[in-house]
Amino acid sequence: LGPTGVGKTELCKALAEKIVAAVGPVDVAISPAVGGIIPGYETARHLGVPSMYVEREGGAFKLRRGFHVEPGQRVVMVEDIVTTGLSSRECIAAIREAGGEVVAAAC
Secondary structure, eight states, X not given: OOTTSOOHHHHHHHHHHHXXXXXXXXXXXXXXXXXXXXXXXXXXXXXXXXXXXXXXXXXXXXXXXXXXXXXXXXXEEEOSOOSSSHHHHHHHHHHHHTTXXXXXXXX
């Protein structure tokens, strides 16, 4: 539970609602591994979309494990925490490189 007694599921549901209110429907949620996998999955579940994640390969984030996006798919990037923003920026770059359209970044 978080400091307010609200659990991760409730927080991710609220995040999903904010995403839809801000940008409309999305097609997929993608997170940077490893920390973003759980909040990305839970947020995707509440959005009713698939959840994927990027992993480092040769020092750069890439979609692996059979994950792929279709050109133009509307993607929300979901992160667990933002400090310098480097992982978020690298994740967004990997999504764009794979052909996704990043419509929101959420944390």
